[in-house]
Amino acid sequence: MSKYELAVVVSAKIEDDERAAVVDKCKALIERFGGTVTNVDDWGKKRMAYEVQKMKDAFYYFIQFDAETSAPVEIENRIRIMDNVLRFLIVKQDEV
Secondary structure (H helix, E strand, O other), X not given: OEEEEEEEEEEOOOOHHHHHHHHHHHHHHHHHOOOEEXXXXXXXEEEEEEEEOXXXXXXXXXXXXXXXXXXXHHHHHHHXXXXXXXXXXXXXXXXX
């Protein structure tokens, strides 16, 4: 099992409960592909460096998880088609 971090940028135009549902879907995808969520870091609403879909602000979430090496590809394929996710990125964390 390797340690990964999923950064998700969620639209600021949706309601709080819809935003929570997007984060829950991301966590469910991680668990579906054999991962375990270790931490969810909510950075709140931030201004983006550039406009994405005519939006200047978005909500940022960072989800740390442990998973097999094949899981990130599957998770990215599912997140890519999710509504209200503006940007996402999965990175492997260094083993310390």
